[in-house]
Amino acid sequence: MKKGCSYGTHRVIEPKGTLPQPAQKIDNTMEIYDNEILIDVQTLNIDSASFTQIKEQANGDVEKIKDIMMDIVKTRGKHQNPVTGSGGMLIGTVEKIGPALEGKTDLKVGDKIATLVSLSLTPLRIDEILEVRKNIDQVDIKGKAILFESGIYAVIPDDIPENLALSVLDVAGAPAQTAKLVKPGDTVVVIGGAGKSGMLCLYEAKKRAGVTGTVICLGHSEKSIERAKKADLADHYIVADATNAVEVMEKVKEVTEGDMADITINCVNVPNTEMASILATKDDGMVYFFSMATSFTKAALGAEGVGKDINMIIGNGYTKGHAKISLQIMRENETLRKIYEELYA
Amino acid sequence: MKKGCSYGTHRVIEPKGTLPQPAQKIDNTMEIYDNEILIDVQTLNIDSASFTQIKEQANGDVEKIKDIMMDIVKTRGKHQNPVTGSGGMLIGTVEKIGPALEGKTDLKVGDKIATLVSLSLTPLRIDEILEVRKNIDQVDIKGKAILFESGIYAVIPDDIPENLALSVLDVAGAPAQTAKLVKPGDTVVVIGGAGKSGMLCLYEAKKRAGVTGTVICLGHSEKSIERAKKADLADHYIVADATNAVEVMEKVKEVTEGDMADITINCVNVPNTEMASILATKDDGMVYFFSMATSFTKAALGAEGVGKDINMIIGNGYTKGHAKISLQIMRENETLRKIYEELYA
Numbered sequence: 001m002k003k004g005c006s007y008g009t010h011r012v013i014e015p016k017g018t019l020p021q022p023a024q025k026i027d028n029t030m031e032i033y034d035n036e037i038l039i040d041v042q043t044l045n046i047d048s049a050s051f052t053q054i055k056e057q058a059n060g061d062v063e064k065i066k067d068i069m070m071d072i073v074k075t076r077g078k079h080q081n082p083v084t085g086s087g088g089m090l091i092g093t094v095e096k097i098g099p100a101l102e103g104k105t106d107l108k109v110g111d112k113i114a115t116l117v118s119l120s121l122t123p124l125r126i127d128e129i130l131e132v133r134k135n136i137d138q139v140d141i142k143g144k145a146i147l148f149e150s151g152i153y154a155v156i157p158d159d160i161p162e163n164l165a166l167s168v169l170d171v172a173g174a175p176a177q178t179a180k181l182v183k184p185g186d187t188v189v190v191i192g193g194a195g196k197s198g199m200l201c202l203y204e205a206k207k208r209a210g211v212t213g214t215v216i217c218l219g220h221s222e223k224s225i226e227r228a229k230k231a232d233l234a235d236h237y238i239v240a241d242a243t244n245a246v247e248v249m250e251k252v253k254e255v256t257e258g259d260m261a262d263i264t265i266n267c268v269n270v271p272n273t274e275m276a277s278i279l280a281t282k283d284d285g286m287v288y289f290f291s292m293a294t295s296f297t298k299a300a301l302g303a304e305g306v307g308k309d310i311n312m313i314i315g316n317g318y319t320k321g322h323a324k325i326s327l328q329i330m331r332e333n334e335t336l337r338k339i340y341e342e343l344y345a
Numbered sequence: 346m347k348k349g350c351s352y353g354t355h356r357v358i359e360p361k362g363t364l365p366q367p368a369q370k371i372d373n374t375m376e377i378y379d380n381e382i383l384i385d386v387q388t389l390n391i392d393s394a395s396f397t398q399i400k401e402q403a404n405g406d407v408e409k410i411k412d413i414m415m416d417i418v419k420t421r422g423k424h425q426n427p428v429t430g431s432g433g434m435l436i437g438t439v440e441k442i443g444p445a446l447e448g449k450t451d452l453k454v455g456d457k458i459a460t461l462v463s464l465s466l467t468p469l470r471i472d473e474i475l476e477v478r479k480n481i482d483q484v485d486i487k488g489k490a491i492l493f494e495s496g497i498y499a500v501i502p503d504d505i506p507e508n509l510a511l512s513v514l515d516v517a518g519a520p521a522q523t524a525k526l527v528k529p530g531d532t533v534v535v536i537g538g539a540g541k542s543g544m545l546c547l548y549e550a551k552k553r554a555g556v557t558g559t560v561i562c563l564g565h566s567e568k569s570i571e572r573a574k575k576a577d578l579a580d581h582y583i584v585a586d587a588t589n590a591v592e593v594m595e596k597v598k599e600v601t602e603g604d605m606a607d608i609t610i611n612c613v614n615v616p617n618t619e620m621a622s623i624l625a626t627k628d629d630g631m632v633y634f635f636s637m638a639t640s641f642t643k644a645a646l647g648a649e650g651v652g653k654d655i656n657m658i659i660g661n662g663y664t665k666g667h668a669k670i671s672l673q674i675m676r677e678n679e680t681l682r683k684i685y686e687e688l689y690a
């Protein structure tokens with residue numbers, strides 16, 4: 001059996017020297033290396049940006065969607081949309097575990113798992129596309145995939161429906177990082193706090209900041225704010241446009257009586273909200289950017305431009321225990337679980 | 346006298362609700378608000394990307410360069426290049442200090458200062474352009490500028506030549522952040538370590554990591570590495586291409602005997618080096634991205650893709666004491682000072 005690199009570089013066909021994600025083409029033969037896991041795939045959960053593009057290209061025709069998907073995997077050895085560059089995640093059952101992983105992994109053959117690394121780097125073979133569920137970006141297939149040694153995953157728990165688990169796992173990094181960063185007594189602002197990742201962050205923030213802390217939910221629409229209020233996720237609620245930095249600063253100033261936030265968590269899905277996040281935060285405070293619409297230069301130059309000495313963190317999608325922490329929220333909070341079931345599952 | 350906002354929003358003409366930097370047009374009348382500082386400007390140091398664009402547009406003609414610059418300031422009230430969006434910095438003499446700043450600032454009328462906030466947000470009036478020094482991006486003018494209450498600056502010291510001070514202050518955030526982040530015993534890798542910001546970071550890293558720490562300089566050309574060696578800035582030197590993540594990982598693994606870096610500092614000026622920075626770093630370690638060529642999404646998805654639980658920081662150009670820390674290096678290290686005088690002053 002061949003020995004593999006933990007990052008899967010042994011599967012890169014071209015260009016050499018890159019990692020599987022930026023690679024143009026990777027090897028998707030399903031004979032495993034000594035440190036790989038073979039997965040019998042059940043469902044692909046295509047990244048929303050990618051699936052929207054594929055649906056458009058296919059004019060909504062299901063057979064054409066299937067053709068495009070088969071073609072992507074044939075060309076690249078993985079389901080990485082050539083237009084958007086993005087992937088998605090998958091659910092499947094562990095079929096084989098490389099001998100080099102013995103004692104290193106707690107997985108066993110037969111476990112149902114969700115991969116938490118992107119499909120854009122996952123070796124995949126599709127034998128047949130069984131069903132395309134167009135409005136929730138999910139595709140059932142017959143096929144196999146490989147998980148690298150460094151690849152992260154979550155075992156799907158028995159007590160949480162698969163679809164609910166999937167949607168929570170999609171944003172698992174955000175609440176887990178919140179849990180790590182927030183300290184008792186902190187004032188925390190979550191911008192985009194009534195969205196999918198935002199509500200999980202509010203919940204964790206409130207738990208960690210405790211009775212001496214203050215948690216503030218900032219959202220765009222009255223409607224989403226009402227939802228967050230129903231679940232009693234924050235001490236204060238602000239309706240504001242996060243692209244208007246001055247408006248956000250004034251409103252945060254008001255509810256914090258001039259103190260501003262120790263930690264601001266940005267969970268929006270629109271660009272140009274860096275400055276609002278910076279101005280909502282006190283000197284020596286911290287901004288955690290989870291939003292993928294964040295611009296590195298706007299954040300770096302923005303903070304300098306107003307002379308703010310704050311720590312700005314790039315939202316790593318992974319942190320230890322992120323799946324466990326996010327799924328646990330669905331067990332702890334009945335109201336939140338109902339909201340997520342209605343909205344996302 | 347009118348009362349101003351500390352971020353200068355009172356000067357924004359359009360669009361309303363934005364800050365002076367993203368604004369299209371700001372008010373550059375030179376009557377100060379109560380919390381502003383009036384500067385008699387001597388030299389503009391135009392951002393290198395901006396000045397390159399202006400020179401091209403003018404076909405290198407000095408009179409045309411002057412016209413373009415006058416036009417920018419007339420249209421926007423600030424020297425923000427409409428193509429690149431960037432500004433630069435300026436040197437001048439404090440002429441007036443708003444009464445609301447009394448007791449708050451240590452500046453006095455007559456001080457020679459460099460502004461450390463971008464020209465892209467600084468109200469500026471140019472009366473006359475005296476001299477254009479095309480090859481070092483500097484332009485002497487007769488004119489005035491406004492520093493906002495939140496605006497950062499440095500008093501030019503007597504013992505360091507103006508040009509040397511300017512080039513060190515340009516990258517002051519990097520060594521100052523290094524000084525804050527590196528702890529005794531740390532293993533530190535500086536990628537792009539033989540460049541302008543890189544060498545200052547190496548110097549601070551060595552000072553803070555101390556005798557129990559290890560400092561590693563990674564550069565691209567033998568020539569620049571020789572320069573860093575001459576100044577004895579690191580314990581190990583690596584020649585590698587930072588866009589090749591696997592090469593960088595292997596070489597860092599070798600010199601650290603498999604341990605990898607506690608802190609990786611990215612000071613390169615080319616794109617696609619996020620993955621090398623991530624793989625050079627140990628789990629629970631930290632990457633500090635100073636390079637403006639950093640992509641937020643490449644960093645966020647890259648770390649997730651290899652399951653690395655690391656803290657990734659956006660290089661804020663400002664941190665308290667950054668000017669003092671960086672200028673002090675020029676006093677402490679004779680060899681480094683000579684190198685900077687030859688290269689940049």
Ligand SMILES: NC(=O)c1ccc[n+]([C@@H]2O[C@H](COP(=O)([O-])OP(=O)(O)OC[C@H]3O[C@@H](n4cnc5c(N)ncnc54)[C@H](OP(=O)(O)O)[C@@H]3O)[C@@H](O)[C@H]2O)c1
Binds near residue numbers: 170220315
């Ligand atoms: N770093 C990572 O690894 C990672 C992983 C997954 C997702 N993400 C990113 O995380 C972000 C959030 O994802 P999500 O699933 O939580 O999205 P979501 O459910 O759509 O939530 C986005 C929220 O942003 C709010 N919002 C939109 N425009 C706003 C504005 N101008 N002012 C204030 N609030 C505004 C929305 O408020 P209303 O509902 O009131 O309109 C909504 O609640 C996305 O950018 C996504 O790319 C990152």
Ligand SMILES: NC(=O)c1ccc[n+]([C@@H]2O[C@H](COP(=O)([O-])OP(=O)(O)OC[C@H]3O[C@@H](n4cnc5c(N)ncnc54)[C@H](OP(=O)(O)O)[C@@H]3O)[C@@H](O)[C@H]2O)c1
Binds near residue numbers: 515541563569637663
């Ligand atoms: N965050 C902020 O506020 C802020 C402020 C100012 C500047 N910056 C940014 O900081 C960065 C560095 O600025 P600087 O003035 O220090 O630049 P610099 O002096 O030009 O240094 C860049 C260094 O990167 C190295 N490099 C280039 N390509 C490389 C590769 N493929 N592999 C390894 N090393 C490579 C170069 O090595 P060789 O010399 O061997 O080619 C050089 O030493 C720039 O991106 C700039 O935009 C940020």
